[in-house]
Amino acid sequence: MARTCLAVVLAAGDATRMKSSKSKVLHTVGNLPLIAHVTRAAAAAGVGKVALVVGRDAELVTDAAGAGLDVPVTPVEQTERKGTGHAVLMARDVISEGFDDVVVLYGDAPLISPDSLTAAIDQRAQGADVVVLGFRAADPTGYGRLIEKDGELVAIREHKEASEDERAIDFCNGGVITFSGPEAVSLLEAIGNANAKGEYYLTDIVEIARVRGLKCVAIEAPEEDMMGCNTRAELAEIEQVWQARARHAAMLSGVSMIDPASVFLSFDTQLGNDVLIEPNVWFGPGVRVGAGAVIHAFCHLEGADVGPSAVIGPFARLRPGTELGEKAKVGNFCETKKAKIGDGAKVNHLSYVGDAVIGKAANIGAGTITCNYDGQNKHLTEIGAGAFIGSNSSLVAPVRIGDGAFVGSGSVVTMDVPDDALAIARARQETKPGRAARLREKIAAIKALKSASRHQ
Known part of the structure; x- marks a missing residue:
């Protein structure tokens, strides 16, 4: 039978150092809240349920944690801040439901990978009672050290309490701990607060387990997996790491990037x-x-579906609801919104197409706009297959341009145009010989009068 695993995700921090009006874990990396990165990694590693320890913005955090997740998320509130051991114990009732494994994660550490979590859970399956994820630090100053002996983890020593020999250790505590589900509540309840801060530290679980004859091990994970976020500067650093990972994965899958x-x-x-x-x-x-x-x-690009072999830009903006067909083109300085643009259709230059359906192989001339908003409501513009819209045209919705129809350049179209029809909606040109010279003389005289008045 498959092992059952509960993730206890700590997300109740106040995020004082973020100086934010919202919970730290609601800030985003890759346009996804930090907390959602963590719960998705847990689900990908085989976790069957999430106990979410919440405080500030509890409802919003819970919604973000569970969005798009195929495992249940149960929120539990932490009203007092008494350390990580106390926070995990807030999930006592959920833990008591009975799981083979319990893994503790942090809502502000979004780079944790499913592979690292799976490795920890596998160690539990192989007989370890407590598994701690650690990392090798080039500069371990400030980190808790993982003290090992004969292949087992014997203690997690905080930097301030470590001896000189222990401070020389570069194997550091990453914070993620997996332990036996049947032993979980008993181990957590045994954690005391006899320390300078009077807090209950989850790291004490290692020595408690050792006293009980339980096996504790530490396994190494990439340092990046352990990165936590306390400030906006750290959030930016995490974003950089996440983006580098995402770009690398995309390029390995067959995507080319000139400047990743x-x-x-x-x-x-x-x-x-x-x-x-x-x-x-x-x-x-x-x-x-x-x-x-x-x-x-x-x-x-945002909320857009770009078809095969389509060409976008440069300097194009595709807003939500844009759907481009195969070999369609949206060119330089064009904007689209809620627009379905058919196969081979072209919106090449300086145009706005919103709330529109454009047929196959239609051509939208430079400077064309769909006038889709009347001040209160949005209206649809339909442009048929093979239609040609001349440059600098305004299509006042609701309006339909038929298949194969032509619209003359500079037209303001307010009525439907039938299939294969030509529509010209502009004033007739008048040419007045010699009038330009007289107009320039008049303008120069006005300018001279203004100049004279300023010097009086």
Whole structure:
């Protein structure tokens, strides 16, 4: 039978150092709240339930932790801050439901990987009663040290309390601890607070377990996995690490990036094979890019579905609801929103297309806009297959341009245009010979009068 595992995620901190109006764990990395990164990693590692220890913004934190998750999340409130051991014990009732393993995670450490968690759970399955994730630090100053003897973990020593020999150890406590579910409540209740801060430290569980004859081990994980967030500066550092991981994974999957460091991805960005991304491109949530598409430099995409072999930009903005067909084009300085653009259709220059459906192989001329908003409501513009919209046209919705129709440049279209019709909606040009010279003379005279009056 598969092992059962509970994750206890600590997310009740006040985040004072963040200087924020919201809980620290609601801040985002890759456009996903920190807490959601943690719960998703736990679920991917096989955790069957999450006990979420909450405080500030409890309801919002719980919602963020469970969004898109296929395992249940049970919130438990921590009203007093008495240390990590006390925080975990707040989940006593959930722990008592009975699990083979209990793993303690931190809501402000979003880089923890499923692989690291799986390795810890596997150690439990192989007979260890307590498993601590550690990392090798180039500079271990300030970190708790993992003290080992004969292949087992004997203690976690805080830096201030460590001897000189112990401070020389570079194997440091990462904070993530997995322990026996049947032993969990008893071990947690045995943690005392006889220390300078009068707090209950979860790290004491190692020595308590050793006294009871239980086996404790430490396993190594990447230092990045253990990175926690206490300040906005640390949040930015974590974002950089997460982005580097996401870009690397995308490139291994067949995506080309000319300047990876200038490309920013979201947690749910989907990129097909042979996609090419030029420098300075930002992907917001909800973007899917089909195989062979090209995203030119300085583009901003959010909530958009880009079809295979489509071409975007440079300097294009695709807003939520944009759907591009195969080989469609959205060119430089164009903006789209809630627009379905058919296969092979082109919106190439300086245009805005919002609340619109554009048929296959239609051509939208430079400077065209869909006038979709009347001050209170949005209206639909429909442009048929093969239609041609001349440059600098305004299409006042609701309006339909038929299949194969032409709209003359500079038109303001307020009525439907039938299939294969030509619509011209602009004033007739008048040319007055010699009038320009007289107009210049008049303008110069006015300017001279103004200049004279200023000097009087």
